[in-house]
Amino acid sequence: MKIARFSRIGFILAAAGSAVGLGNIWKFPYIAGEYGGGAFVLIYLLTVLLIGFSIMIAEMLIGYLGRRDTVTSFEELAPKHKPFWKLGGFQGLAGLFIMIFYSVVIGWIFNYIVTSLYFLPSSVKEAETIFTSMLHTDIMTQLIYHTLAFVLITYVLTKGIKGGIEKLNLFLMPTLMIILIGMFIYALTLDTFSQAVSFMFSADWSKIDSEAFVVAVGHAFFTLSLGMGAIMTYAASLEKDSNIVKSAFWVVFLDTTIAIVAGLMLFTFLYQYGSGPAKGPGLVFISLPAAFYEMGILGNIFAVLFFIALAFAGLTSSVSLVEPMVQYFIDRFNWNRLKASVAMGLFFYLFGIVALLSNIEGISAYLTWNEKNFFDWVDYITAAIMLPLGGLIMAVFVGFIIEKSRVEAVMRPQLKWAFEPWYFSLRYITPVAMLIVMLNLMGVVS
Ligand code: TRP
Numbered sequence: 001m002k003i004a005r006f007s008r009i010g011f012i013l014a015a016a017g018s019a020v021g022l023g024n025i026w027k028f029p030y031i032a033g034e035y036g037g038g039a040f041v042l043i044y045l046l047t048v049l050l051i052g053f054s055i056m057i058a059e060m061l062i063g064y065l066g067r068r069d070t071v072t073s074f075e076e077l078a079p080k081h082k083p084f085w086k087l088g089g090f091q092g093l094a095g096l097f098i099m100i101f102y103s104v105v106i107g108w109i110f111n112y113i114v115t116s117l118y119f120l121p122s123s124v125k126e127a128e129t130i131f132t133s134m135l136h137t138d139i140m141t142q143l144i145y146h147t148l149a150f151v152l153i154t155y156v157l158t159k160g161i162k163g164g165i166e167k168l169n170l171f172l173m174p175t176l177m178i179i180l181i182g183m184f185i186y187a188l189t190l191d192t193f194s195q196a197v198s199f200m201f202s203a204d205w206s207k208i209d210s211e212a213f214v215v216a217v218g219h220a221f222f223t224l225s226l227g228m229g230a231i232m233t234y235a236a237s238l239e240k241d242s243n244i245v246k247s248a249f250w251v252v253f254l255d256t257t258i259a260i261v262a263g264l265m266l267f268t269f270l271y272q273y274g275s276g277p278a279k280g281p282g283l284v285f286i287s288l289p290a291a292f293y294e295m296g297i298l299g300n301i302f303a304v305l306f307f308i309a310l311a312f313a314g315l316t317s318s319v320s321l322v323e324p325m326v327q328y329f330i331d332r333f334n335w336n337r338l339k340a341s342v343a344m345g346l347f348f349y350l351f352g353i354v355a356l357l358s359n360i361e362g363i364s365a366y367l368t369w370n371e372k373n374f375f376d377w378v379d380y381i382t383a384a385i386m387l388p389l390g391g392l393i394m395a396v397f398v399g400f401i402i403e404k405s406r407v408e409a410v411m412r413p414q415l416k417w418a419f420e421p422w423y424f425s426l427r428y429i430t431p432v433a434m435l436i437v438m439l440n441l442m443g444v445v446s
Helices: 008-019 022-034 038-066 070-077 082-116 124-137 139-158 160-188 193-201 210-223 230-235 244-273 280-293 297-333 337-357 374-401 404-445
Strands: none
Touching: 008 160, 008 230, 008 244, 008 297, 022 038, 022 082, 022 210, 022 244, 022 280, 022 297, 038 070, 038 193, 038 210, 038 230, 038 244, 038 374, 038 404, 070 082, 070 230, 070 297, 070 374, 082 124, 082 139, 082 280, 082 297, 082 337, 082 374, 124 139, 124 280, 139 160, 139 297, 139 337, 160 193, 160 244, 160 297, 193 244, 210 374, 210 404, 230 297, 244 280, 244 404, 280 297, 297 337, 337 374, 374 404
């Protein structure tokens, strides 16, 4: 049914583009800051290596064997109880839900690209006033940029896997890496770099409680784009005989490296020009612009480049968040790509407006339940429940449901001696770890 296939490098960049997102550059530095650095980073890294990597391979395998949209792939690969297993494919909905707030945040970033051209706040206090007044009072600005995000993302999706998603990633991903590496090299020359290194890597285990643990594991999932079929949908467009393990390795490697490079660079700047780490979600929108201000004109240039890199990271992740459901409507309902893309786009666009309004003073009260507004609820339900659940389903599906011979035929030649450990980890280690995370997260966040 689908003829368009990724090129080898196109697939790796698209999957890495999905993984490298706001999670790496916006979220990772501030949660690492909040939970005290070193030990937290170590738990995150171990989770990526021990659990993330093996689920990444499993998710790619389902797509590669299924070759269809996520729902159909689950259905066709399950030897029996097909109607039940096909529900696993509806994890794709999580992507649309994530987009509800993701698109609003990309809108903020667009706004910061434009304003950083001519203005930076002269103190953290001023930066905070600017950010919170945008967030809580400025409907118009947020709406305009949220609309721009919606238009761009939907446009790329209408162009399909080859002409849209692959092209976008072939251009945006290298650009993003060049910007980050350039800024990282500058950070290397500052004497606070070593402070950033010791903050990120010297482990202080007293800072780790069960909440920090759960957040680190949850983040490993989010940042690798696991658990909702984004990577699976891309893998359905892999050429036959592609090497899944190598691709998965590159995606994990690029995602982790970029998170660490971005973190070291940001912390160096914050030590050198600002108030140090540990500043919460406002880190890149509040502390960072104030630190850039101290650099003079170079600060404006860095600020604009940084927000462009952040926007690129967000856009390449966005297309991967929506594509699974687009693919579903094309495959199952015979919609054409234009119709499917616009329909899915409108879904996150309209609910995105609700999310945006739920932060606005005077409206917020009507869109808040149990102390969380609509925006926070969407974030919470997707990250705390849907993604870990998705990871669990995929591990169990590959570990127990698809016939072992089928899994083995593809994976043993690629994994060699590592096949049995990988299979064991999918069957036993991952499910138990995911259950613990889910139960904990539900308790911790609520
Ligand atoms: N990984 C992206 C980030 O770090 C977000 C993302 C894209 C994602 N696609 C996903 C998260 C699929 C979970 C599932 O920002």
